[in-house]
Amino acid sequence: MAKTANAPPVRVLIAKPGLDGHDRGAKVVARALRDAGMEVIYAGLRQTPEEIVESAIEEDVDLIGLSILSGAHMALFPRVLALLKKRKASDIPVFAGGIIPDEDAKRLRKIGLKAVFGPGTSLEQIVTTARGIARHRA
Amino acid sequence: MRGRPRLTQAARQVLAQDRRVLGRLISAVENRDPKVIPTLRALYPRTGRARVIGIAGPLGVGKSSLLNGLLAHLRAAGRTVGVVAVDPSSPFTGGSVLGDRIRLEREPGDPGVFIRSMASRGHLGGIAAATLEVTRLLDAFGMDFVLVETVGSGQVDVEVREVASTAVVVLVPHLGDEVQTLKAGLFEIADVFCVNKSDLPGADLAAKDLRELISLARSTGGWTPRILTASARDGVGIAELWAAIEAHERFLDEAGTRAATERRRLSAEIVGLVTERVGHDLAESLRRDPRLSNLLDRVLSREVDPHSAVEQILRAGPRRPIRVP
Numbered sequence: 001m002a003k004t005a006n007a008p009p010v011r012v013l014i015a016k017p018g019l020d021g022h023d024r025g026a027k028v029v030a031r032a033l034r035d036a037g038m039e040v041i042y043a044g045l046r047q048t049p050e051e052i053v054e055s056a057i058e059e060d061v062d063l064i065g066l067s068i069l070s071g072a073h074m075a076l077f078p079r080v081l082a083l084l085k086k087r088k089a090s091d092i093p094v095f096a097g098g099i100i101p102d103e104d105a106k107r108l109r110k111i112g113l114k115a116v117f118g119p120g121t122s123l124e125q126i127v128t129t130a131r132g133i134a135r136h137r138a
Numbered sequence: 139m140r141g142r143p144r145l146t147q148a149a150r151q152v153l154a155q156d157r158r159v160l161g162r163l164i165s166a167v168e169n170r171d172p173k174v175i176p177t178l179r180a181l182y183p184r185t186g187r188a189r190v191i192g193i194a195g196p197l198g199v200g201k202s203s204l205l206n207g208l209l210a211h212l213r214a215a216g217r218t219v220g221v222v223a224v225d226p227s228s229p230f231t232g233g234s235v236l237g238d239r240i241r242l243e244r245e246p247g248d249p250g251v252f253i254r255s256m257a258s259r260g261h262l263g264g265i266a267a268a269t270l271e272v273t274r275l276l277d278a279f280g281m282d283f284v285l286v287e288t289v290g291s292g293q294v295d296v297e298v299r300e301v302a303s304t305a306v307v308v309l310v311p312h313l314g315d316e317v318q319t320l321k322a323g324l325f326e327i328a329d330v331f332c333v334n335k336s337d338l339p340g341a342d343l344a345a346k347d348l349r350e351l352i353s354l355a356r357s358t359g360g361w362t363p364r365i366l367t368a369s370a371r372d373g374v375g376i377a378e379l380w381a382a383i384e385a386h387e388r389f390l391d392e393a394g395t396r397a398a399t400e401r402r403r404l405s406a407e408i409v410g411l412v413t414e415r416v417g418h419d420l421a422e423s424l425r426r427d428p429r430l431s432n433l434l435d436r437v438l439s440r441e442v443d444p445h446s447a448v449e450q451i452l453r454a455g456p457r458r459p460i461r462v463p
Contacts, residue, residue, distance in 0.1 A: 008165070008168070009259075011165070030235055031235070033233070034228065034234060034235050035228075035231055035233055036231070037231045037232045037233045038233050039233065039234050039236060039257045040235045041236045041239060042235050042236065042237045042239070042240065043239050044240040048246065050246055050247065051246070054157075055253075057161050058157065058160075058252055058253055059161065059254065060158075060162050060164060087158065088158065089158060137169075
């Protein structure tokens with residue numbers, strides 16, 4: 001097989017964990033990452049942490065983006081991180097966006113979330129950060 | 139080469155059902171990473187068991203929903219299933235949104251299913267360049283069936299024929315009049331036609347048009363394409379669709395055409411890989427060859443035409459000097 005000169009595209013999983021029907025933000029971010037040349041696996045609504053981690057492993061993503069509005073982030077996000085660890089996939093970075101109070105964001109960063117975006121974050125900033133934290137292939 | 143190639147670490151892990159390693163190998167194949175070749179070589183003798191079924195058709199006809207129905211049907215029967223769902227890459231940015239997973243449901247933690255989304259990465263024909271090799275990895279992983287869903291680009295969405303032993307073409311009512319069914323491309327590849335969204339009016343008419351198409355066509359190798367209606371949303375017609383797919387698979391075995399088809403397909407694959415390698419090597423050596431620049435000057439000044447330049451390059455070969463008259 002011939003080696004291509006260009007680096008392979010970043011693969012990113014965008015999912016909405018838990019019971020939450022508001023997926024506009026996730027779609028806007030998915031579209032922005034697509035336009036930045038990434039391969040976005042859009043898992044959509046009502047995903048359990050188990051489903052998210054399984055998808056990340058099957059799709060071999062370089063990054064996971066979680067979108068949330070429901071307020072259950074302190075229950076769901078640590079579970080995703082714990083499952084990634086259990087599946088020996090802690091090298092896949094996770095970022096989040098949605099309605100997440102600053103205090104919670106701080107605690108989530110402490111347990112391993114790479115970035116937390118609140119309302120009003122520019123798409124440019126999300127794309128730049130996503131590119132920066134995505135796993136680099138060996 | 140004699141005997142079985144030595145198993146690599148990654149090959150051993152795939153055979154031990156390591157899903158993370160399988161996921162990573164698929165990426166390596168997609169990225170055309172040459173480091174993966176020893177593993178592919180080691181796994182090849184363990185492939186050839188899985189049946190690959192293609193699901194093609196225009197966008198929005200319900201390919202993913204039908205695939206979801208087939209997935210549930212096969213899991214209920216205790217069969218393991220790999221899914222490869224291809225979506226388009228942007229020709230402008232190279233990015234893509236792969237959204238087929240949304241429609242695929244499964245039991246939590248079911249080890250008998252492995253779903254992978256693939257971007258077409260500029261490859262035309264409805265699948266990605268690496269799709270065949272990915273179906274092979276899922277085969278080595280031990281899946282009984284691999285379901286390949288095409289991009290859904292439309293009339294020339296035909297290349298799934300080259301990876302699948304049975305091709306299902308999914309349509310919906312009101313896609314056009316019966317002349318559409320006469321056109322070349324998509325309608326030629328079907329072993330099974332499925333008119334989905336049969337709860338909508340017009341499904342019977344669409345099926346009738348297809349039946350007329352088939353009565354006009356010569357049967358290829360003794361198989362007459364089956365025509366079914368289904369409503370994936372309501373789970374109607376899924377069992378019948380699978381029965382038709384199985385009938386075609388049985389036909390391939392009974393008619394003894396499976397081996398011949400695979401031989402033809404492997405020939406195309408090997409010729410393709412050789413062409414790619416030789417072309418790549420030649421292009422690389424040409425780019426470094428100062429005589430190309432000289433030849434280009436003469437083409438630019440209309441002294442030599444591009445076709446004669448090609449003749450001279452080919453006559454010279456990759457590492458010999460290019461002789462310009």
